[in-house]
Amino acid sequence: MTSPRSGYAADPTSVHARIARLARSVHGSSPGSVRPDDVLETVTNSAVQLLPPVDHAGATVVRKQRQHKRADLSSVAATGDVPRLFDALQDEHGDGPCFEAVWTQQTVLICDTADEPRWPDLMRTVAEQTPVRSILSIQLFVTDLELGALNLFSETVDGFDGNTEDIATTLAAHAAIALSGARRGQQFRSAVATRDIIGQAKGMLMERYRVDADRAFDILRQLSQESNTPLADLATQVVSVEPLRSGGPAENATS
Structure with a gap:
Protein backbone atom coordinates (compact mmCIF):
# COMPACT_ATOMS: atom_id res chain seq x y z
CA MET A 1 0.00 0.00 0.00
CA THR A 2 1.37 3.43 -0.95
CA SER A 3 1.80 5.83 1.97
CA PRO A 4 0.56 9.44 1.72
CA ARG A 5 4.17 10.65 1.94
CA SER A 6 5.39 8.54 -0.97
CA GLY A 7 2.39 9.53 -3.08
CA TYR A 8 3.07 13.16 -2.31
CA ALA A 9 6.72 12.81 -3.33
CA ALA A 10 5.75 11.08 -6.57
CA ASP A 11 3.33 13.79 -7.69
CA PRO A 12 4.37 17.20 -6.39
CA THR A 13 2.71 18.87 -9.38
CA SER A 14 -0.72 18.14 -7.90
CA VAL A 15 0.28 20.02 -4.76
CA HIS A 16 1.48 22.97 -6.83
CA ALA A 17 -1.85 22.95 -8.66
CA ARG A 18 -3.74 23.04 -5.37
CA ILE A 19 -1.53 25.87 -4.10
CA ALA A 20 -2.23 27.77 -7.34
CA ARG A 21 -5.99 27.35 -6.78
CA LEU A 22 -5.60 28.52 -3.20
CA ALA A 23 -3.58 31.56 -4.36
CA ARG A 24 -6.21 32.49 -6.95
CA SER A 25 -8.90 32.23 -4.29
CA VAL A 26 -7.05 34.43 -1.81
CA HIS A 27 -5.71 36.96 -4.35
CA GLY A 28 -9.10 37.16 -6.06
CA SER A 29 -10.89 38.42 -2.96
CA SER A 30 -12.19 41.96 -3.20
CA PRO A 31 -9.86 44.59 -1.70
CA GLY A 32 -10.39 44.97 2.02
CA SER A 33 -12.63 41.92 2.33
CA VAL A 34 -9.95 39.67 3.85
CA ARG A 35 -8.16 40.40 7.12
CA PRO A 36 -4.44 39.57 7.53
CA ASP A 37 -5.32 37.07 10.26
CA ASP A 38 -7.72 35.33 7.85
CA VAL A 39 -4.92 34.96 5.32
CA LEU A 40 -2.56 33.48 7.90
CA GLU A 41 -5.18 31.00 9.11
CA THR A 42 -5.88 29.91 5.52
CA VAL A 43 -2.16 29.41 4.88
CA THR A 44 -1.38 27.44 8.06
CA ASN A 45 -4.40 25.19 7.64
CA SER A 46 -3.55 24.66 3.98
CA ALA A 47 0.04 23.76 4.83
CA VAL A 48 -1.17 20.90 7.02
CA GLN A 49 -3.68 19.77 4.40
CA LEU A 50 -1.43 20.08 1.34
CA LEU A 51 1.93 18.92 2.70
CA PRO A 52 1.82 15.47 4.33
CA PRO A 53 5.11 15.98 6.21
CA VAL A 54 3.53 18.93 8.04
CA ASP A 55 1.78 17.86 11.24
CA HIS A 56 1.39 21.34 12.76
CA ALA A 57 1.70 24.90 11.46
CA GLY A 58 1.60 28.42 12.78
CA ALA A 59 2.93 31.92 12.27
CA THR A 60 5.23 33.91 14.49
CA VAL A 61 4.91 37.69 14.53
CA VAL A 62 7.77 39.69 16.04
CA ARG A 63 7.03 43.31 16.86
CA LYS A 64 10.05 45.55 16.94
CA GLN A 65 10.71 47.53 20.09
CA ARG A 66 12.86 50.51 20.89
CA GLN A 67 16.58 50.10 21.26
CA HIS A 68 17.69 47.99 24.21
CA LYS A 69 14.19 46.55 24.60
CA ARG A 70 13.33 42.95 23.84
CA ALA A 71 11.23 42.27 20.74
CA ASP A 72 7.64 41.21 21.41
CA LEU A 73 6.75 37.77 20.01
CA SER A 74 3.24 36.46 19.42
CA SER A 75 1.90 33.20 18.01
CA VAL A 76 -0.95 33.52 15.49
CA ALA A 77 -2.98 31.27 13.19
CA ALA A 78 -1.80 28.14 14.99
CA THR A 79 -3.39 24.86 13.89
CA GLY A 80 -3.27 23.57 17.48
CA ASP A 81 -1.49 23.78 20.80
CA VAL A 82 1.93 22.64 19.53
CA PRO A 83 2.82 25.80 17.53
CA ARG A 84 1.65 28.00 20.40
CA LEU A 85 3.77 26.05 22.90
CA PHE A 86 6.77 26.23 20.58
CA ASP A 87 6.46 30.01 20.28
CA ALA A 88 6.05 30.31 24.05
CA LEU A 89 9.31 28.38 24.50
CA GLN A 90 11.03 30.56 21.89
CA ASP A 91 9.82 33.67 23.69
CA GLU A 92 11.03 32.28 27.01
CA HIS A 93 14.50 31.60 25.61
CA GLY A 94 14.60 34.83 23.61
CA ASP A 95 15.85 33.14 20.44
CA GLY A 96 15.11 30.33 17.99
CA PRO A 97 14.54 29.42 14.34
CA CYS A 98 11.58 31.77 13.89
CA PHE A 99 13.59 34.73 15.18
CA GLU A 100 16.38 33.68 12.82
CA ALA A 101 13.99 33.47 9.85
CA VAL A 102 12.43 36.89 10.41
CA TRP A 103 15.64 38.75 11.26
CA THR A 104 17.96 37.28 8.62
CA GLN A 105 15.45 36.95 5.78
CA GLN A 106 16.05 33.30 5.14
CA THR A 107 14.57 29.84 5.52
CA VAL A 108 15.66 27.92 8.60
CA LEU A 109 15.57 24.10 8.61
CA ILE A 110 15.98 21.91 11.68
CA CYS A 111 16.27 18.23 10.82
CA ASP A 112 16.24 16.83 14.35
CA THR A 113 15.33 18.83 17.45
CA ALA A 114 17.14 16.27 19.62
CA ASP A 115 20.41 16.80 17.73
CA GLU A 116 20.45 20.50 16.80
CA PRO A 117 23.63 22.46 17.71
CA ARG A 118 21.95 25.84 17.34
CA TRP A 119 19.80 26.94 20.28
CA PRO A 120 20.66 23.80 22.30
CA ASP A 121 18.69 24.77 25.40
CA LEU A 122 15.58 25.61 23.41
CA MET A 123 15.78 22.47 21.28
CA ARG A 124 16.26 20.26 24.31
CA THR A 125 13.12 21.75 25.88
CA VAL A 126 11.17 21.39 22.62
CA ALA A 127 12.18 17.73 22.32
CA GLU A 128 11.12 17.12 25.92
CA GLN A 129 7.82 19.00 25.90
CA THR A 130 6.49 18.61 22.35
CA PRO A 131 6.24 15.92 19.66
CA VAL A 132 8.11 18.19 17.21
CA ARG A 133 11.17 16.56 15.67
CA SER A 134 11.84 18.75 12.61
CA ILE A 135 11.02 22.38 11.83
CA LEU A 136 10.89 24.58 8.75
CA SER A 137 10.62 28.37 9.29
CA ILE A 138 10.17 30.71 6.32
CA GLN A 139 10.08 34.49 6.44
CA LEU A 140 6.70 35.88 5.41
CA PHE A 141 6.87 39.65 5.70
CA VAL A 142 8.88 42.57 7.03
CA THR A 143 7.40 45.99 7.83
CA ASP A 144 8.63 48.98 9.76
CA LEU A 145 7.04 47.60 12.93
CA GLU A 146 6.58 43.86 12.44
CA LEU A 147 8.24 40.77 11.03
CA GLY A 148 6.54 37.44 10.42
CA ALA A 149 7.48 33.84 9.71
CA LEU A 150 5.55 30.75 8.61
CA ASN A 151 6.49 27.79 10.81
CA LEU A 152 5.94 24.17 9.77
CA PHE A 153 6.43 21.30 12.22
CA SER A 154 6.85 17.58 11.64
CA GLU A 155 6.73 14.83 14.25
CA THR A 156 9.25 12.91 12.13
CA VAL A 157 13.02 13.36 12.15
CA ASP A 158 14.16 14.67 8.73
CA GLY A 159 10.53 15.34 7.88
CA PHE A 160 11.32 18.04 5.33
CA ASP A 161 13.22 17.19 2.18
CA GLY A 162 14.24 19.61 -0.57
CA ASN A 163 11.00 19.10 -2.48
CA THR A 164 8.89 19.91 0.57
CA GLU A 165 10.96 23.01 1.23
CA ASP A 166 10.47 24.20 -2.37
CA ILE A 167 6.71 23.75 -2.20
CA ALA A 168 6.49 25.35 1.25
CA THR A 169 8.47 28.32 -0.06
CA THR A 170 5.99 28.66 -2.94
CA LEU A 171 3.10 28.63 -0.47
CA ALA A 172 4.84 31.24 1.68
CA ALA A 173 5.46 33.46 -1.35
CA HIS A 174 1.76 33.46 -2.25
CA ALA A 175 0.93 34.06 1.40
CA ALA A 176 3.23 37.08 1.52
CA ILE A 177 1.53 38.61 -1.54
CA ALA A 178 -1.93 37.96 -0.10
CA LEU A 179 -0.89 39.39 3.27
CA SER A 180 0.38 42.55 1.61
CA GLY A 181 -2.95 43.02 -0.14
CA ALA A 182 -4.93 42.30 3.03
CA ARG A 183 -2.85 44.79 5.00
CA ARG A 184 -3.35 47.50 2.37
CA GLY A 185 -7.08 46.80 2.40
CA GLN A 186 -7.16 47.00 6.20
CA GLN A 187 -5.28 50.31 6.16
CA PHE A 188 -7.66 51.66 3.51
Missing part, protein backbone atom coordinates in the same frame (compact mmCIF):
# COMPACT_ATOMS: atom_id res chain seq x y z
CA ARG A 189 -10.74 50.65 5.52
CA SER A 190 -9.22 52.21 8.62
CA ALA A 191 -8.48 55.45 6.78
CA VAL A 192 -12.02 55.61 5.37
CA ALA A 193 -13.54 54.88 8.79
CA THR A 194 -11.39 57.59 10.38
CA ARG A 195 -12.37 60.11 7.73
CA ASP A 196 -16.06 59.24 8.14
CA ILE A 197 -16.08 59.51 11.94
CA ILE A 198 -14.26 62.85 11.83
CA GLY A 199 -16.76 64.04 9.23
CA GLN A 200 -19.67 63.04 11.45
CA ALA A 201 -18.16 64.83 14.44
CA LYS A 202 -17.56 67.95 12.35
CA GLY A 203 -21.19 67.88 11.18
CA MET A 204 -22.47 67.67 14.75
CA LEU A 205 -20.31 70.61 15.84
CA MET A 206 -21.36 72.66 12.79
CA GLU A 207 -25.03 72.10 13.57
CA ARG A 208 -24.77 72.63 17.32
CA TYR A 209 -22.49 75.67 17.35
CA ARG A 210 -23.35 77.22 13.99
CA VAL A 211 -19.78 77.16 12.68
CA ASP A 212 -18.40 76.24 9.28
CA ALA A 213 -16.48 73.05 8.46
CA ASP A 214 -13.03 74.59 8.91
CA ARG A 215 -13.90 75.99 12.33
CA ALA A 216 -15.46 72.69 13.39
CA PHE A 217 -12.26 70.87 12.47
CA ASP A 218 -10.19 73.46 14.37
CA ILE A 219 -12.33 72.78 17.45
CA LEU A 220 -11.73 69.04 17.20
CA ARG A 221 -8.01 69.53 16.67
CA GLN A 222 -7.75 71.92 19.64
CA LEU A 223 -9.60 69.52 21.92
CA SER A 224 -7.41 66.66 20.68
CA GLN A 225 -4.26 68.57 21.57
CA GLU A 226 -5.52 69.77 24.94
CA SER A 227 -6.67 66.31 26.03
CA ASN A 228 -3.77 64.45 24.37
CA THR A 229 -6.34 62.26 22.62
CA PRO A 230 -5.95 61.05 19.00
CA LEU A 231 -8.24 63.02 16.71
CA ALA A 232 -10.16 59.94 15.54
CA ASP A 233 -10.75 58.80 19.14
CA LEU A 234 -12.00 62.23 20.11
CA ALA A 235 -14.33 62.30 17.11
CA THR A 236 -15.70 58.90 18.14
CA GLN A 237 -16.43 60.29 21.61
CA VAL A 238 -18.23 63.27 20.12
CA VAL A 239 -20.38 61.05 17.91
CA SER A 240 -21.12 58.07 20.11
CA VAL A 241 -20.54 58.80 23.79
CA GLU A 242 -22.64 61.85 24.60
CA PRO A 243 -23.40 65.32 23.25
CA LEU A 244 -21.00 68.01 24.41
CA ARG A 245 -22.58 70.05 27.16
CA SER A 246 -23.29 73.70 26.64
CA GLY A 247 -20.48 75.77 28.10
CA GLY A 248 -18.03 72.81 27.86
CA PRO A 249 -14.69 72.76 26.09
CA ALA A 250 -16.19 72.78 22.61
CA GLU A 251 -18.31 75.83 23.32
CA ASN A 252 -15.36 77.59 24.88
CA ALA A 253 -13.28 76.72 21.82
CA THR A 254 -15.78 78.55 19.59
CA SER A 255 -15.43 81.78 21.52
Whole structure:
Protein backbone atom coordinates (compact mmCIF):
# COMPACT_ATOMS: atom_id res chain seq x y z
CA MET A 1 0.00 0.00 0.00
CA THR A 2 1.37 3.43 -0.95
CA SER A 3 1.80 5.83 1.97
CA PRO A 4 0.56 9.44 1.72
CA ARG A 5 4.17 10.65 1.94
CA SER A 6 5.39 8.54 -0.97
CA GLY A 7 2.39 9.53 -3.08
CA TYR A 8 3.07 13.16 -2.31
CA ALA A 9 6.72 12.81 -3.33
CA ALA A 10 5.75 11.08 -6.57
CA ASP A 11 3.33 13.79 -7.69
CA PRO A 12 4.37 17.20 -6.39
CA THR A 13 2.71 18.87 -9.38
CA SER A 14 -0.72 18.14 -7.90
CA VAL A 15 0.28 20.02 -4.76
CA HIS A 16 1.48 22.97 -6.83
CA ALA A 17 -1.85 22.95 -8.66
CA ARG A 18 -3.74 23.04 -5.37
CA ILE A 19 -1.53 25.87 -4.10
CA ALA A 20 -2.23 27.77 -7.34
CA ARG A 21 -5.99 27.35 -6.78
CA LEU A 22 -5.60 28.52 -3.20
CA ALA A 23 -3.58 31.56 -4.36
CA ARG A 24 -6.21 32.49 -6.95
CA SER A 25 -8.90 32.23 -4.29
CA VAL A 26 -7.05 34.43 -1.81
CA HIS A 27 -5.71 36.96 -4.35
CA GLY A 28 -9.10 37.16 -6.06
CA SER A 29 -10.89 38.42 -2.96
CA SER A 30 -12.19 41.96 -3.20
CA PRO A 31 -9.86 44.59 -1.70
CA GLY A 32 -10.39 44.97 2.02
CA SER A 33 -12.63 41.92 2.33
CA VAL A 34 -9.95 39.67 3.85
CA ARG A 35 -8.16 40.40 7.12
CA PRO A 36 -4.44 39.57 7.53
CA ASP A 37 -5.32 37.07 10.26
CA ASP A 38 -7.72 35.33 7.85
CA VAL A 39 -4.92 34.96 5.32
CA LEU A 40 -2.56 33.48 7.90
CA GLU A 41 -5.18 31.00 9.11
CA THR A 42 -5.88 29.91 5.52
CA VAL A 43 -2.16 29.41 4.88
CA THR A 44 -1.38 27.44 8.06
CA ASN A 45 -4.40 25.19 7.64
CA SER A 46 -3.55 24.66 3.98
CA ALA A 47 0.04 23.76 4.83
CA VAL A 48 -1.17 20.90 7.02
CA GLN A 49 -3.68 19.77 4.40
CA LEU A 50 -1.43 20.08 1.34
CA LEU A 51 1.93 18.92 2.70
CA PRO A 52 1.82 15.47 4.33
CA PRO A 53 5.11 15.98 6.21
CA VAL A 54 3.53 18.93 8.04
CA ASP A 55 1.78 17.86 11.24
CA HIS A 56 1.39 21.34 12.76
CA ALA A 57 1.70 24.90 11.46
CA GLY A 58 1.60 28.42 12.78
CA ALA A 59 2.93 31.92 12.27
CA THR A 60 5.23 33.91 14.49
CA VAL A 61 4.91 37.69 14.53
CA VAL A 62 7.77 39.69 16.04
CA ARG A 63 7.03 43.31 16.86
CA LYS A 64 10.05 45.55 16.94
CA GLN A 65 10.71 47.53 20.09
CA ARG A 66 12.86 50.51 20.89
CA GLN A 67 16.58 50.10 21.26
CA HIS A 68 17.69 47.99 24.21
CA LYS A 69 14.19 46.55 24.60
CA ARG A 70 13.33 42.95 23.84
CA ALA A 71 11.23 42.27 20.74
CA ASP A 72 7.64 41.21 21.41
CA LEU A 73 6.75 37.77 20.01
CA SER A 74 3.24 36.46 19.42
CA SER A 75 1.90 33.20 18.01
CA VAL A 76 -0.95 33.52 15.49
CA ALA A 77 -2.98 31.27 13.19
CA ALA A 78 -1.80 28.14 14.99
CA THR A 79 -3.39 24.86 13.89
CA GLY A 80 -3.27 23.57 17.48
CA ASP A 81 -1.49 23.78 20.80
CA VAL A 82 1.93 22.64 19.53
CA PRO A 83 2.82 25.80 17.53
CA ARG A 84 1.65 28.00 20.40
CA LEU A 85 3.77 26.05 22.90
CA PHE A 86 6.77 26.23 20.58
CA ASP A 87 6.46 30.01 20.28
CA ALA A 88 6.05 30.31 24.05
CA LEU A 89 9.31 28.38 24.50
CA GLN A 90 11.03 30.56 21.89
CA ASP A 91 9.82 33.67 23.69
CA GLU A 92 11.03 32.28 27.01
CA HIS A 93 14.50 31.60 25.61
CA GLY A 94 14.60 34.83 23.61
CA ASP A 95 15.85 33.14 20.44
CA GLY A 96 15.11 30.33 17.99
CA PRO A 97 14.54 29.42 14.34
CA CYS A 98 11.58 31.77 13.89
CA PHE A 99 13.59 34.73 15.18
CA GLU A 100 16.38 33.68 12.82
CA ALA A 101 13.99 33.47 9.85
CA VAL A 102 12.43 36.89 10.41
CA TRP A 103 15.64 38.75 11.26
CA THR A 104 17.96 37.28 8.62
CA GLN A 105 15.45 36.95 5.78
CA GLN A 106 16.05 33.30 5.14
CA THR A 107 14.57 29.84 5.52
CA VAL A 108 15.66 27.92 8.60
CA LEU A 109 15.57 24.10 8.61
CA ILE A 110 15.98 21.91 11.68
CA CYS A 111 16.27 18.23 10.82
CA ASP A 112 16.24 16.83 14.35
CA THR A 113 15.33 18.83 17.45
CA ALA A 114 17.14 16.27 19.62
CA ASP A 115 20.41 16.80 17.73
CA GLU A 116 20.45 20.50 16.80
CA PRO A 117 23.63 22.46 17.71
CA ARG A 118 21.95 25.84 17.34
CA TRP A 119 19.80 26.94 20.28
CA PRO A 120 20.66 23.80 22.30
CA ASP A 121 18.69 24.77 25.40
CA LEU A 122 15.58 25.61 23.41
CA MET A 123 15.78 22.47 21.28
CA ARG A 124 16.26 20.26 24.31
CA THR A 125 13.12 21.75 25.88
CA VAL A 126 11.17 21.39 22.62
CA ALA A 127 12.18 17.73 22.32
CA GLU A 128 11.12 17.12 25.92
CA GLN A 129 7.82 19.00 25.90
CA THR A 130 6.49 18.61 22.35
CA PRO A 131 6.24 15.92 19.66
CA VAL A 132 8.11 18.19 17.21
CA ARG A 133 11.17 16.56 15.67
CA SER A 134 11.84 18.75 12.61
CA ILE A 135 11.02 22.38 11.83
CA LEU A 136 10.89 24.58 8.75
CA SER A 137 10.62 28.37 9.29
CA ILE A 138 10.17 30.71 6.32
CA GLN A 139 10.08 34.49 6.44
CA LEU A 140 6.70 35.88 5.41
CA PHE A 141 6.87 39.65 5.70
CA VAL A 142 8.88 42.57 7.03
CA THR A 143 7.40 45.99 7.83
CA ASP A 144 8.63 48.98 9.76
CA LEU A 145 7.04 47.60 12.93
CA GLU A 146 6.58 43.86 12.44
CA LEU A 147 8.24 40.77 11.03
CA GLY A 148 6.54 37.44 10.42
CA ALA A 149 7.48 33.84 9.71
CA LEU A 150 5.55 30.75 8.61
CA ASN A 151 6.49 27.79 10.81
CA LEU A 152 5.94 24.17 9.77
CA PHE A 153 6.43 21.30 12.22
CA SER A 154 6.85 17.58 11.64
CA GLU A 155 6.73 14.83 14.25
CA THR A 156 9.25 12.91 12.13
CA VAL A 157 13.02 13.36 12.15
CA ASP A 158 14.16 14.67 8.73
CA GLY A 159 10.53 15.34 7.88
CA PHE A 160 11.32 18.04 5.33
CA ASP A 161 13.22 17.19 2.18
CA GLY A 162 14.24 19.61 -0.57
CA ASN A 163 11.00 19.10 -2.48
CA THR A 164 8.89 19.91 0.57
CA GLU A 165 10.96 23.01 1.23
CA ASP A 166 10.47 24.20 -2.37
CA ILE A 167 6.71 23.75 -2.20
CA ALA A 168 6.49 25.35 1.25
CA THR A 169 8.47 28.32 -0.06
CA THR A 170 5.99 28.66 -2.94
CA LEU A 171 3.10 28.63 -0.47
CA ALA A 172 4.84 31.24 1.68
CA ALA A 173 5.46 33.46 -1.35
CA HIS A 174 1.76 33.46 -2.25
CA ALA A 175 0.93 34.06 1.40
CA ALA A 176 3.23 37.08 1.52
CA ILE A 177 1.53 38.61 -1.54
CA ALA A 178 -1.93 37.96 -0.10
CA LEU A 179 -0.89 39.39 3.27
CA SER A 180 0.38 42.55 1.61
CA GLY A 181 -2.95 43.02 -0.14
CA ALA A 182 -4.93 42.30 3.03
CA ARG A 183 -2.85 44.79 5.00
CA ARG A 184 -3.35 47.50 2.37
CA GLY A 185 -7.08 46.80 2.40
CA GLN A 186 -7.16 47.00 6.20
CA GLN A 187 -5.28 50.31 6.16
CA PHE A 188 -7.66 51.66 3.51
CA ARG A 189 -10.74 50.65 5.52
CA SER A 190 -9.22 52.21 8.62
CA ALA A 191 -8.48 55.45 6.78
CA VAL A 192 -12.02 55.61 5.37
CA ALA A 193 -13.54 54.88 8.79
CA THR A 194 -11.39 57.59 10.38
CA ARG A 195 -12.37 60.11 7.73
CA ASP A 196 -16.06 59.24 8.14
CA ILE A 197 -16.08 59.51 11.94
CA ILE A 198 -14.26 62.85 11.83
CA GLY A 199 -16.76 64.04 9.23
CA GLN A 200 -19.67 63.04 11.45
CA ALA A 201 -18.16 64.83 14.44
CA LYS A 202 -17.56 67.95 12.35
CA GLY A 203 -21.19 67.88 11.18
CA MET A 204 -22.47 67.67 14.75
CA LEU A 205 -20.31 70.61 15.84
CA MET A 206 -21.36 72.66 12.79
CA GLU A 207 -25.03 72.10 13.57
CA ARG A 208 -24.77 72.63 17.32
CA TYR A 209 -22.49 75.67 17.35
CA ARG A 210 -23.35 77.22 13.99
CA VAL A 211 -19.78 77.16 12.68
CA ASP A 212 -18.40 76.24 9.28
CA ALA A 213 -16.48 73.05 8.46
CA ASP A 214 -13.03 74.59 8.91
CA ARG A 215 -13.90 75.99 12.33
CA ALA A 216 -15.46 72.69 13.39
CA PHE A 217 -12.26 70.87 12.47
CA ASP A 218 -10.19 73.46 14.37
CA ILE A 219 -12.33 72.78 17.45
CA LEU A 220 -11.73 69.04 17.20
CA ARG A 221 -8.01 69.53 16.67
CA GLN A 222 -7.75 71.92 19.64
CA LEU A 223 -9.60 69.52 21.92
CA SER A 224 -7.41 66.66 20.68
CA GLN A 225 -4.26 68.57 21.57
CA GLU A 226 -5.52 69.77 24.94
CA SER A 227 -6.67 66.31 26.03
CA ASN A 228 -3.77 64.45 24.37
CA THR A 229 -6.34 62.26 22.62
CA PRO A 230 -5.95 61.05 19.00
CA LEU A 231 -8.24 63.02 16.71
CA ALA A 232 -10.16 59.94 15.54
CA ASP A 233 -10.75 58.80 19.14
CA LEU A 234 -12.00 62.23 20.11
CA ALA A 235 -14.33 62.30 17.11
CA THR A 236 -15.70 58.90 18.14
CA GLN A 237 -16.43 60.29 21.61
CA VAL A 238 -18.23 63.27 20.12
CA VAL A 239 -20.38 61.05 17.91
CA SER A 240 -21.12 58.07 20.11
CA VAL A 241 -20.54 58.80 23.79
CA GLU A 242 -22.64 61.85 24.60
CA PRO A 243 -23.40 65.32 23.25
CA LEU A 244 -21.00 68.01 24.41
CA ARG A 245 -22.58 70.05 27.16
CA SER A 246 -23.29 73.70 26.64
CA GLY A 247 -20.48 75.77 28.10
CA GLY A 248 -18.03 72.81 27.86
CA PRO A 249 -14.69 72.76 26.09
CA ALA A 250 -16.19 72.78 22.61
CA GLU A 251 -18.31 75.83 23.32
CA ASN A 252 -15.36 77.59 24.88
CA ALA A 253 -13.28 76.72 21.82
CA THR A 254 -15.78 78.55 19.59
CA SER A 255 -15.43 81.78 21.52
